[in-house]
Every structure is written in structure tokens, then in C-alpha cells.
Amino acid sequence: MSDHIVKAYGEALDLLAGDIARMGGIAESQVNDALSAVMRRDTALAEAIIARDTKVDAAHKAVEKRCTTLLALRQPMANDLREVMAAWKISSDLERVGDLAKNIAKRTLVINQSDPIELMRGIERMGRMAATHLKQVLDSYSSRDVAPALAVWFQDEDIDAHYNSLFRELLTYMMExxxxxxxxxxxLFIAKNIERIGDHSTNIAETVHYLVTGEEIASERPKADDSGRGD
Amino acid sequence: MSDHIVKAYGEALDLLAGDIARMGGIAESQVNDALSAVMRRDTALAEAIIARDTKVDAAHKAVEKRCTTLLALRQPMANDLREVMAAWKISSDLERVGDLAKNIAKRTLVINQSDPIELMRGIERMGRMAATHLKQVLDSYSSRDVAPALAVWFQDEDIDAHYNSLFRELLTYMMExxxxxxxxxxxLFIAKNIERIGDHSTNIAETVHYLVTGEEIASERPKADDSGRGD
Structure with missing residues (x-):
């Protein structure tokens, strides 16, 4: 293979990684803004988030297209193939993260029509934790340093534990x-959405681990067990 | 390319399609059983569903592995590449369908500790609709006849409409x-899970359409709009 082709190929992979970094940035903003919109009862911001979801979808389609083109024209092997498949998977997770942020914004519009509810601190704490995890796995993807991704993978149970206690508190509040x-x-659904955003960061952590090491994460993920929430 | 390689390649794609058909069969059973478990308050069946989810996960990993091997060793192009990517995407959707069925089963265990609730007919009707859609898109994948998949794509709004009215009925029931x-x-979460299973059938319909025609579905999907449920 000529140097020219090798160089062009490396550039194509760099462009792909750039797409993911940009898409990750948009998804992160959507999550942070969705949390701000809920906390501040900010209807205008919620509406802006809903409108911006098309950006995440467009970025997802662009990544899928670039991956398909790379696979068809370049026929990558080994590490390069792993790069393409990792980008494909991460962009699917980010697209869902965008959907979940949009759903939080839509529910904010509904909630804002009623009186304020207490318990919002619990939502905020859980939300900031999920946003930090998302940032951390995306940084891990960019730097190819697997340690922060692994840390997120082990810490997801903290988000689950928050979700469990919030679920119970909300039910008590409703009964009272x-x-x-x-x-x-x-x-309840907003809390569930945040918990799902945490799960997608865990998926991304697994993908980054596989991308960097070529191996799947070996151990079983710790999981806050709580049959009371049925999850 | 020799006839021998062409033949072996076709066989590899047939094996992949067979994997998806089998995985689809398991996911379908899990959904049908989860609905039966909720309706009949069948704790033993719910526990069996939870235990069987590992089968869906194993099938998903097997498909990903076969796809990666095909991409690395055979470097498929055009139609063949589409086959591989479609299998990859459909298996991701089926894995999530399995998770959602498992979650319905887990919640059934919790619900069975309380007195029976009315409104189960609504859950059943919506659930059977989602199960039918899943069967239809999987048949469409096997037969490469895009018509049933397109029909599902247009009918997903029926499931959404059911979900909207069920959401409202459940809230009223709780208040009373x-x-x-x-x-x-x-x-509420079981109803949401069924609605999500419907969304995954819609995704599979889109993948089958792209696989068979090489084109994305052109029109906007009709969507039962209901800001009241914030979704």
C-alpha cells in the first residue's frame, strides 16, 4: 500500500473521531441543558432542547454514513476496523442520550404547568453525576486512556442507588x-431517563475499553440490587 | 473470485440471517411470555423470563462476533455489506427488546405482591399489538418482503395512542x-416498556427497508402527538 493511501486512511479515521467528539459535545450540552431546564422550570430552554435534537440525529446519520463508506471503500482490518465499529456503536449510544435529554425537556414543559415539587435536589444530584460520567467516557474516547472509562463503568451503581431512593421518595410524596x-x-420518568443516560455512558465505557485494549471488560459490573423498583 | 469463495461467502451470510431469525424467535417468546406473566400474575413465569435474558444477550454477542469476523476476513461490499450492517443493527434492537421484556417480568414480581389492578385489558391490548409488530418485522426480514415492515412503520402510532390513553387512565386510578x-x-413503566418495544420494531422496519431497497424510508413517520404525556 502506498504512503499516500496510508496517510489518507489515517485522515479518514481522524475525521471519524472528530465527528464523534463533536456529536459527544452536542449530546453533553443537551443533557446539561435538560437538567438546567428541569431545575429552573425554564420552558424556553426546554423548547430549545427539543428543537436541537435534530442536530444529534443528523450527527448520528453522518457517522453511520462515514462508517459505511469507510467499510465499503477502505475495507479496514484489525485496529482500523475496531475504530470504525467503535464509532458506530458510540454514535448509537449518543443518539439515544439525545433522545433521553429531549424527553426530559418535553416532560419539563408538562411539569411547569403545575406547582413546584420538592425532591428536585435528588434529581439534580443524580443528573450531574450522569453528566459527569458522560463527559468522562467521551474524554476517555478522545485520549484513548481507558482508566476514566473503567472508573465510570464501576461507578454506575451509584446512579442506580440514587434512582432507587428517588423512586421511593417520589411514591411517598404522591401518596401524601x-x-x-x-x-x-x-x-419518575425523568429520573428513569437520567438512569438510562448513565447506562449509555457504561456502554460507551465498554466500547472504549474494547477499542483501546482489544478485550472486553472481564468482570461482572456491580449493580445496586433493589427488587422494590422492579428494575 | 473463485466459485468456491463466492459459495462460502453466501453461506456465511445465510448463517448470519439464521442467527437473526433464531435471536428474533427468542426475543418474541420473551415478549409474549412477559405479557402472559403480567396478565396471569404468574411469578414463576416472570422468574423464568428473567433467567432466560442471558440467552438474548449471548445471541447478541454471537451476531456481533460473526459480523466482525465477516467484515475483517471477507471485506464485503455493496449488498453484502448492507447484509452485515443490517444484522448488526437488528441484533442491537432485539437485545434491547429482550431487556424490556425482562424489565416487565421484574416489575411483575413487584406488582404481584399487591392486590390486582384493573386496567390490565389496556396493557394486554397494547402488548399484543407490539408483539404482532415485532413478529411482522422479523418475518419481513426473513422473506425480504418490505411491505409488512412498512405497514408496521405506519402503524406504530396506534401503539403510541394506546400508551397515551393508558397513561392517563393509570394516573386517574392512582388519584382515586x-x-x-x-x-x-x-x-406505567410496563406500558412505557411496551411502547419502547414498538419503537424497536419501527427501527427494525427501517433497517429492513434499507436492506431490501438500499434507500431510507422517505416520509416522516406519523406520530400520535400528545404533550400531556411529555413524550
Whole structure:
């Protein structure tokens, strides 16, 4: 293979990694903004997030297209193939993260029509934890340093534990004041969405580990067990 | 390329399609059983579903492995590349369908500790619709006849409409009898899981359409709009 082709090939992979970094940046903003919108009862921001979700979808389609082109025209092998498949998987996770942020924004619009609910601190704490994990796995992808990704993988149970206690608190709140059942039901789903964002960061951590080491993470992921929430 | 290689290559793709058909069969059973377990309050069946989820995960890993091997060793192009990428995507959707069925089963275990709730007919109707859609898109994948997949794609809004009315009914039920808040919260999530299974069938329909025609579905998917459920 000529140097020219090798160089062009490395450039194509760099462009792909750049796509993922940009897409990750958008997804991160969407998550942070969605959390701000819920906390500040900010309807205008919620609407902006909903409108911006098309950007995440477009970035996802662009990554899929670049991956397909790379596979078809370059027929990558070994490490290079791993690069392409990792980008493909990470962009699928980021697309779902974008959907979850959009869903939080949509529910914010509904919640804002009712009186404020307490328990928002729990949502905020859990949300910031999920946002930090997302940032950490994306940094890990960019730097190819697997340590931060592994740390996220082991810490996901903290988010699960927060979700469990929030689930219980919200049910108690609803029972004490049935007028709050509507908005609290949406908060239950918002909490669930944040927990799912955490799961996607865990998926990305697994993909980065495989990309960098060529091996799957060996041990079983610790999981906060709680049959009470049925999850 | 020699006839021998061409033949072996076709066989490898047939094996891949066979993997998807088998995995689809398992995912379908898990969904049908999860619905039966909720409806019949069948704790033993729910536990069996939870245990069987490892089968879906193993099938997913096997498909990913076969796809990676095909891409690395055979470097497929055009239609063949589409076959591999379609299998990869469909197996990701089926893995999530398996997770959602497992989650329905876990919540069934919790719900069975409380008195029966009405409104189960709505869950059943919505669930059977989602199960039918899943079967239809998998048949479409096997037969390479895109018509049933397209029909599912256009009918997903029926599931969404069911979900909307069920969401409202469940909230009313909780307000009328706050003792039902716990189990009803789990039913809300079960309804959401069924709606998500419908979304995965829609994704599979899109993948089958792309696989068979080489084109994305052109029009916008009709979507039952309902800001009241924030989704």
C-alpha cells in the first residue's frame, strides 16, 4: 500500500473521531441543558432542547454514513476496523442520550404547568453525576486512556442507588398529596431517563475499553440490587 | 473470485440471517411470555423470563462476533455489506427488546405482591399489538418482503395512542385510590416498556427497508402527538 493511501486512511479515521467528539459535545450540552431546564422550570430552554435534537440525529446519520463508506471503500482490518465499529456503536449510544435529554425537556414543559415539587435536589444530584460520567467516557474516547472509562463503568451503581431512593421518595410524596401524582409521574420518568443516560455512558465505557485494549471488560459490573423498583 | 469463495461467502451470510431469525424467535417468546406473566400474575413465569435474558444477550454477542469476523476476513461490499450492517443493527434492537421484556417480568414480581389492578385489558391490548409488530418485522426480514415492515412503520402510532390513553387512565386510578400508587407506578413503566418495544420494531422496519431497497424510508413517520404525556 502506498504512503499516500496510508496517510489518507489515517485522515479518514481522524475525521471519524472528530465527528464523534463533536456529536459527544452536542449530546453533553443537551443533557446539561435538560437538567438546567428541569431545575429552573425554564420552558424556553426546554423548547430549545427539543428543537436541537435534530442536530444529534443528523450527527448520528453522518457517522453511520462515514462508517459505511469507510467499510465499503477502505475495507479496514484489525485496529482500523475496531475504530470504525467503535464509532458506530458510540454514535448509537449518543443518539439515544439525545433522545433521553429531549424527553426530559418535553416532560419539563408538562411539569411547569403545575406547582413546584420538592425532591428536585435528588434529581439534580443524580443528573450531574450522569453528566459527569458522560463527559468522562467521551474524554476517555478522545485520549484513548481507558482508566476514566473503567472508573465510570464501576461507578454506575451509584446512579442506580440514587434512582432507587428517588423512586421511593417520589411514591411517598404522591401518596401524601395525590394532587402531585401527575407531575410526580413525569419526574419518575425523568429520573428513569437520567438512569438510562448513565447506562449509555457504561456502554460507551465498554466500547472504549474494547477499542483501546482489544478485550472486553472481564468482570461482572456491580449493580445496586433493589427488587422494590422492579428494575 | 473463485466459485468456491463466492459459495462460502453466501453461506456465511445465510448463517448470519439464521442467527437473526433464531435471536428474533427468542426475543418474541420473551415478549409474549412477559405479557402472559403480567396478565396471569404468574411469578414463576416472570422468574423464568428473567433467567432466560442471558440467552438474548449471548445471541447478541454471537451476531456481533460473526459480523466482525465477516467484515475483517471477507471485506464485503455493496449488498453484502448492507447484509452485515443490517444484522448488526437488528441484533442491537432485539437485545434491547429482550431487556424490556425482562424489565416487565421484574416489575411483575413487584406488582404481584399487591392486590390486582384493573386496567390490565389496556396493557394486554397494547402488548399484543407490539408483539404482532415485532413478529411482522422479523418475518419481513426473513422473506425480504418490505411491505409488512412498512405497514408496521405506519402503524406504530396506534401503539403510541394506546400508551397515551393508558397513561392517563393509570394516573386517574392512582388519584382515586392512593393505595394503588406503588403497583400503578410499575404499570406505567410496563406500558412505557411496551411502547419502547414498538419503537424497536419501527427501527427494525427501517433497517429492513434499507436492506431490501438500499434507500431510507422517505416520509416522516406519523406520530400520535400528545404533550400531556411529555413524550
Amino acid at each position: 398529596d395525590p394532587r402531585t401524582i401527575g407531575p410526580c409521574a413525569h419526574l | 385510590d392512593p393505595r394503588t400508587i406503588g403497583p400503578c407506578a410499575h404499570l
